[in-house]
């Protein structure tokens with residue numbers, strides 16, 4: 190994985206057909222997705238349960254590019270090797286998920302993956318100030334995590350603060366929740382480069398009729414491109 194600041198669209202398979210994950214991943218990639226975003230939820234850290242490393246391993250052969258795994262689980266550390274074995278390229282843990290995020294990020298990189306840290310809407314940018322040299326990605330939640338299809342919460346001030354804190358380090362800022370062609374330019378202008386979108390990508394299409402996925406991806410990318418000075 191090489192670093193660049195171009196806008197990347199990462200469809201969240203939380204909004205895909207759960208009976209067809211492999212085909213859905215291949216379909217959105219063929220329609221222009223840059224990364225595939227995989228939301229792992231445990232019913233404890235967040236009030237919803239999705240899937241785990243076995244599902245990641247099952248979909249991995251269907252993904253040509255980056256598999257971006259977002260852990261909404263606590264604890265994290267016992268499962269890091271399982272997600273590495275499943276083929277995750279990026280593994281993101283929440284700063285709120287435990288007392289030892291520093292150790293968790295070390296372990297993620299130690300297992301050969303890019304390390305991400307996520308912040309809930311109520312968590313300030315300062316919570317990750319000591320982690321700038323330990324992360325490859327900072328995920329700013331623009332909804333309270335747990336469910337797709339929620340209303341976007343404006344976190345543009347936090348995104349700008351994080352981009353200043355990052356400076357010239359090769360660190361992505363990823364936005365997760367309520368991203369669509371209206372909200373994408375707001376977060377891109379503030380400094381985000383990876384846009385996770387579930388509902389706004391998968392709406393209107395299917396594995397047998399994937400063209401709307403491409404239309405949706407192009408609309409988000411067009412709205413977000415060129416607005417970050």
Ligand SMILES: O=C(CO)[C@H](O)[C@H](O)COP(=O)(O)O
Pocket residue numbers: 201203204228259332333334335336337338339365366367368385386387388389
């Ligand atoms: O992490 C998530 C929820 O916790 C989802 O990735 C996020 O909500 C994306 O879904 P949508 O684009 O439908 O808001």
